[in-house]
Amino acid sequence: MNFINVCDVFLDCDHDSIIYLGKPDGPTCHTGSETCYYTSVDEVVNNPQVDDNKLALTTLYSLESTILKRKEKLPGNIEGKPSWTKRLLLDEKLLCSKIRCDLLTWCAWKEADELCPTLEENEEQLRTALEMAYVLYHAMVLLALKGVKIEDVLQVLRLRFAQSGDEEKSCRKS
Ligand SMILES: N=c1c2ncn([C@@H]3O[C@H](COP(=O)(O)OP(=O)(O)OP(=O)(O)O)[C@@H](O)[C@H]3O)c2ncn1[C@@H]1O[C@H](COP(=O)(O)O)[C@@H](O)[C@H]1O
Numbered sequence: 001m002n003f004i005n006v007c008d009v010f011l012d013c014d015h016d017s018i019i020y021l022g023k024p025d026g027p028t029c030h031t032g033s034e035t036c037y038y039t040s041v042d043e044v045v046n047n048p049q050v051d052d053n054k055l056a057l058t059t060l061y062s063l064e065s066t067i068l069k070r071k072e073k074l075p076g077n078i079e080g081k082p083s084w085t086k087r088l089l090l091d092e093k094l095l096c097s098k099i100r101c102d103l104l105t106w107c108a109w110k111e112a113d114e115l116c117p118t119l120e121e122n123e124e125q126l127r128t129a130l131e132m133a134y135v136l137y138h139a140m141v142l143l144a145l146k147g148v149k150i151e152d153v154l155q156v157l158r159l160r161f162a163q164s165g166d167e168e169k170s171c172r173k174s
């Protein structure tokens with residue numbers, strides 16, 4: 001069971017609304033996420049259909065925020081609450097082994113190169129989503145270690161919107 005420790009309670013001027021200020025002890029969402037207040041009311045009122053793009057972004061930002069929180073609690077030890085992210089942040093080799101397909105290491109091969117076979121072996125779509133989530137998460141831990149924000153990556157992608165890959169490649173200086 002998880003709790004939110006209430007630090008203060010505020011009333012508005014005519015005492016008909018209350019805001020609780022609390023410090024969560026564990027996840028605050030039933031999904032296990034630290035928070036799930038990612039959807040602005042304005043968005044829902046003006047566009048009741050959940051915007052998949054926004055949802056994708058808030059998911060990435062939320063994951064980034066969790067990873068950065070783990071990073072803040074370093075350095076030194078991995079005592080306290082067990083955290084896979086902390087282990088990765090403290091062990092560059094382990095992290096890279098989860099991202100890179102290292103043919104010399106059977107273990108890394110097995111774990112990190114499972115996305116392509118979902119296409120090659122025509123596995124179900126859910127399997128592809130699971131493998132991609134795995135790659136994305138581990139790559140985002142690497143970004144955190146490098147101090148690169150997900151927004152920086154998205155910016156690179158946005159800048160590429162207007163240019164095809166083939167065009168860009170043919171413009172490269174050899
Ligand atoms: N998205 C993930 C995520 N995906 C995978 N993993 C973990 O990555 C680890 C390695 O996965 P593997 O399949 O390689 O597992 P393994 O069996 O240990 O590997 P081998 O022994 O076979 O090499 C496992 O412990 C997985 O649970 C993740 N761990 C964390 N996250 C996110 O990061 C947040 C913080 O996690 P902690 O830092 O652990 O609290 C979580 O709330 C999630 O949002």
